[in-house]
Amino acid sequence: MKHRNSHKWSLSSCALNGGLIGIAVGAIHQVYRAFTNDIPEEIYMQVVGEVIVAAICGAILFIVIAAIRNRLRRENSA
Numbered sequence: 001m002k003h004r005n006s007h008k009w010s011l012s013s014c015a016l017n018g019g020l021i022g023i024a025v026g027a028i029h030q031v032y033r034a035f036t037n038d039i040p041e042e043i044y045m046q047v048v049g050e051v052i053v054a055a056i057c058g059a060i061l062f063i064v065i066a067a068i069r070n071r072l073r074r075e076n077s078a
Contacts, residue, residue, distance in 0.1 A: 022058025
């Protein structure tokens with residue numbers, strides 16, 4: 001059975017998209033913390049650190065999903 005959408009997903013594009021979504025999630029989390037008045041002592045390190053970690057985690061998650069999808073597509077098309 002041939003799939004119409006059988007091209008490979010680009011890992012670099014998925015990493016970029018995951019990183020951007022991670023940054024957005026990290027920023028929304030910081031806005032939530034500001035609204036709940038849960039402000040840490042070292043605010044700069046806390047905010048920047050959490051946003052960077054969220055971006056890295058988002059990129060890794062999207063890369064893993066794309067790699068699994070590409071592998072499954074390759075195995076199913078053979």
